[in-house]
Amino acid sequence: MKIIKNGCVTTPIGFKAGGFGCGIKKEGLDLGMIYSEIPAATAIMATTNIVKAAPILWCKEVMKNPVKQTVIVNSGNANACTGEQGMTDVLATAKKVGEVLGIEPESVLVASTGVIGLPLPVGKILSGIESLVPILGFSEEDGLSAATAILTTDTMIKTVGVEIEIQGVTVKIGGMAKGSGMIHPNMATMLSFVTTDVAIEVDVLQDLLNETTIDSYNMISVDGDTSTNDMVTVMANGMAGNIKLKKNAPDFEIFKEAFIYVHKSLAKQIIRDGEGATKFLEVNVRGAKTKEDARTLAKSVVTSSLVKTAMFGEDANWGRVLCALGYSGAIFDPLKVSLVFSSQIGMITLLNDGFPIAFDEAEAKKVLSETDIIITVELQEGYEKAVAWGCDLSYDYVKINGDYRS
Amino acid sequence: MKIIKNGCVTTPIGFKAGGFGCGIKKEGLDLGMIYSEIPAATAIMATTNIVKAAPILWCKEVMKNPVKQTVIVNSGNANACTGEQGMTDVLATAKKVGEVLGIEPESVLVASTGVIGLPLPVGKILSGIESLVPILGFSEEDGLSAATAILTTDTMIKTVGVEIEIQGVTVKIGGMAKGSGMIHPNMATMLSFVTTDVAIEVDVLQDLLNETTIDSYNMISVDGDTSTNDMVTVMANGMAGNIKLKKNAPDFEIFKEAFIYVHKSLAKQIIRDGEGATKFLEVNVRGAKTKEDARTLAKSVVTSSLVKTAMFGEDANWGRVLCALGYSGAIFDPLKVSLVFSSQIGMITLLNDGFPIAFDEAEAKKVLSETDIIITVELQEGYEKAVAWGCDLSYDYVKINGDYRS
Numbered sequence: 001m002k003i004i005k006n007g008c009v010t011t012p013i014g015f016k017a018g019g020f021g022c023g024i025k026k027e028g029l030d031l032g033m034i035y036s037e038i039p040a041a042t043a044i045m046a047t048t049n050i051v052k053a054a055p056i057l058w059c060k061e062v063m064k065n066p067v068k069q070t071v072i073v074n075s076g077n078a079n080a081c082t083g084e085q086g087m088t089d090v091l092a093t094a095k096k097v098g099e100v101l102g103i104e105p106e107s108v109l110v111a112s113t114g115v116i117g118l119p120l121p122v123g124k125i126l127s128g129i130e131s132l133v134p135i136l137g138f139s140e141e142d143g144l145s146a147a148t149a150i151l152t153t154d155t156m157i158k159t160v161g162v163e164i165e166i167q168g169v170t171v172k173i174g175g176m177a178k179g180s181g182m183i184h185p186n187m188a189t190m191l192s193f194v195t196t197d198v199a200i201e202v203d204v205l206q207d208l209l210n211e212t213t214i215d216s217y218n219m220i221s222v223d224g225d226t227s228t229n230d231m232v233t234v235m236a237n238g239m240a241g242n243i244k245l246k247k248n249a250p251d252f253e254i255f256k257e258a259f260i261y262v263h264k265s266l267a268k269q270i271i272r273d274g275e276g277a278t279k280f281l282e283v284n285v286r287g288a289k290t291k292e293d294a295r296t297l298a299k300s301v302v303t304s305s306l307v308k309t310a311m312f313g314e315d316a317n318w319g320r321v322l323c324a325l326g327y328s329g330a331i332f333d334p335l336k337v338s339l340v341f342s343s344q345i346g347m348i349t350l351l352n353d354g355f356p357i358a359f360d361e362a363e364a365k366k367v368l369s370e371t372d373i374i375i376t377v378e379l380q381e382g383y384e385k386a387v388a389w390g391c392d393l394s395y396d397y398v399k400i401n402g403d404y405r406s
Numbered sequence: 407m408k409i410i411k412n413g414c415v416t417t418p419i420g421f422k423a424g425g426f427g428c429g430i431k432k433e434g435l436d437l438g439m440i441y442s443e444i445p446a447a448t449a450i451m452a453t454t455n456i457v458k459a460a461p462i463l464w465c466k467e468v469m470k471n472p473v474k475q476t477v478i479v480n481s482g483n484a485n486a487c488t489g490e491q492g493m494t495d496v497l498a499t500a501k502k503v504g505e506v507l508g509i510e511p512e513s514v515l516v517a518s519t520g521v522i523g524l525p526l527p528v529g530k531i532l533s534g535i536e537s538l539v540p541i542l543g544f545s546e547e548d549g550l551s552a553a554t555a556i557l558t559t560d561t562m563i564k565t566v567g568v569e570i571e572i573q574g575v576t577v578k579i580g581g582m583a584k585g586s587g588m589i590h591p592n593m594a595t596m597l598s599f600v601t602t603d604v605a606i607e608v609d610v611l612q613d614l615l616n617e618t619t620i621d622s623y624n625m626i627s628v629d630g631d632t633s634t635n636d637m638v639t640v641m642a643n644g645m646a647g648n649i650k651l652k653k654n655a656p657d658f659e660i661f662k663e664a665f666i667y668v669h670k671s672l673a674k675q676i677i678r679d680g681e682g683a684t685k686f687l688e689v690n691v692r693g694a695k696t697k698e699d700a701r702t703l704a705k706s707v708v709t710s711s712l713v714k715t716a717m718f719g720e721d722a723n724w725g726r727v728l729c730a731l732g733y734s735g736a737i738f739d740p741l742k743v744s745l746v747f748s749s750q751i752g753m754i755t756l757l758n759d760g761f762p763i764a765f766d767e768a769e770a771k772k773v774l775s776e777t778d779i780i781i782t783v784e785l786q787e788g789y790e791k792a793v794a795w796g797c798d799l800s801y802d803y804v805k806i807n808g809d810y811r812s
């Protein structure tokens with residue numbers, strides 16, 4: 001697998017993209033689009049939140065036919081809790097895109113992100129679509145422009161691109177995401193858009209996305225809040241020219257590995273840019289009885305406000321990690337737990353087989369002063385493991401969210 | 407029911423209490439005790455966290471006989487994650503108390519609160535007990551001294567006392583609690599100690615405590631972290647002289663109402679003094695299909711970091727409330743929801759039957775500038791309701807917890 005520098009949604013063959021500022025946000029780009037030259041096998045995962053934004057309801061409806069050609073995304077307004085008007089606005093958006101591109105509205109996925117509960121400024125979006133379509137392009141710059149248009153409180157774009165060989169043919173996968181706050185995906189996540197030129201059975205693509213989501217987006221948390229607008233989409237247009245991938249096909253595993261890499265990369269980029277984040281936390285749980293236990297335990301630690309504030313304070317307050325493991329709901333014997341904090345400059349063992357190990361506070365402070373911190377828990381209950389990613393809880397998280405709307 | 411000003415654990419007849427500084431904390435009182443002149447019917451609820459502190463394990467063990475005479479509590483060290491040594495230290499503590507008071511060690515409940523994972527300075531506690539027992543007293547001052555000794559990051563003591571008439575006899579209930587951080591009780595909670603001179607069947611007392619906990623301590627959250635040391639104890643010494651209370655006895659409901667009042671009062675005092683809290687939030691969920699749904703929904707809102715930061719910022723970002731309802735796990739129709747924010751100076755309707763209501767931002771800011779904020783949600787799904795209490799998430803929460811140990 002080759003990782004492509006500045007890879008993005010336009011990396012695979014046949015995908016155009018672009019971004020435009022239509023005036024929803026006070027400044028900058030706020031309307032992004034991805035367009036496949038030919039209809040693409042498409043898979044999506046959408047939020048499990050009962051309160052679903054209008055665009056989510058639209059996508060779920062039109063995915064009855066899992067072949068799509070474009071995705072239109074606006075930032076600055078989530079079009080959530082907007083009632084019937086919200087649905088009318090989504091339909092108008094899809095219709096306008098279809099009209100300008102000469103495709104069916106049902107072939108258009110719509111996504112929104114931003115403030116909840118304000119009416120969508122649909123007029124701006126409709127005229128924005130007319131300006132955006134003509135400037136869509138195949139270049140890296142066009143892909144990065146789309147990646148910029150979908151951001152809200154994000155401080156950096158999140159993109160990825162990889163290249164693999166399948167059946168002697170070059171296949172590419174690209175992606176972009178937005179994250180930052182209201183990030184605690186369940187079954188699906190924030191906004192993430194992946195493109196690939198692989199030829200693949202659409203059922204296989206959807207299964208693969210379901211499976212991948214569990215260990216990528218569903219293992220990250222910024223603040224424990226599962227959004228109303230979470231969505232991941234994957235469009236595979238088959239233009240790489242490989243023989244259509246089925247499960248267990250030769251080279252399927254190569255594609256799968258690259259596919260997982262792309263989604264994990266986007267998930268981790270979201271965490272690295274979590275609202276107010278100063279630290280990137282990786283929690284490894286090993287030796288769990290079941291895979292589900294391992295995931296539950298890792299997420300419990302990465303979600304704990306007390307663990308997060310301790311990490312912000314670079315304080316090796318390891319009791320909070322054990323406490324978070326203990327209330328997770330998973331069963332284990334605390335007297336068998338080992339616990340290690342590490343970063344690139346060293347590691348500190350805090351607990352060995354349930355026994356607290358004396359450590360040097362100055363040394364611990366040094367290890368925790370790094371940006372990337374790894375918390376490793378060994379349970380000795382079985383052989384399953386899981387990894388979760390999160391960030392610290394800082395003054396800036398409070399500041400950003402104390403007055404988000406103004 | 408009469409509420410007694412400065413009521414506390416010494417309010418009921420026959421209970422002595424006191425506090426002493428034995429040097430676990432850098433300064434101030436850190437060892438508290440409650441002593442009943444005669445053995446008391448006792449009920450407890452303890453943390454559901456799998457990682458249970460040594461004193462919790464002790465209490466669960468000795469509660470096989472639910473008659474107790476004293477509670478000893480230290481602050482500054484949680485005696486959690488301390489392995490076998492932790493258990494040895496609890497036993498030594500109970501033995502010393504028994505020896506000095508001339509009672510069985512098994513008649514002594516032990517509780518601890520403070521840093522997790524450090525060995526208990528048991529020597530200080532043992533000599534502290536020798537100094538503390540002679541100064542125990544029946545006065546209000548003695549009760550308040552015990553209430554002070556159990557605090558950690560708390561900024562104020564939490565006590566309550568009430569008086570009722572049962573069968574023509576005066577019965578009193580008193581209580582004290584500590585809270586502040588790692589507050590998200592499940593089945594039981596932080597530390598809370600209630601005394602009463604009522605005569606009551608011990609099974610009835612335990613059932614009543616179980617029932618009361620669900621709608622008091624289990625409905626509060628400061629930070630979503632369920633502690634390793636949570637415990638509520640109730641001691642009823644029968645010295646009021648009423649005929650022993652059974653369920654459905656005459657006047658049982660009068661006692662029950664007062665009992666619930668005492669626990670809710672302590673629970674709310676804990677929230678009011680939540681770490682870094684600047685606001686007291688009450689979330690009312692009405693019209694739910696089931697009681698369990700109502701509780702789940704209310705707790706989901708009061709626990710949401712995004713709702714909490716919006717309240718800190720006095721920002722009527724109501725979409726976050728709807729979002730938190732939506733990911734709670736309870737099923738409801740978002741298009742039937744009504745939502746109101748209120749405080750003592752006014753109310754703002756944000757959503758009516760799922761339809762967003764335009765509101766005046768300046769007016770909303772004014773309503774939210776008050777300290778006590780009420781969020782009311784009407785679901786129109788049924789007739790059940792629940793109330794949860796929480797606080798906002800402020801810079802100071804991050805500050806307090808970024809470097810708790812130093």
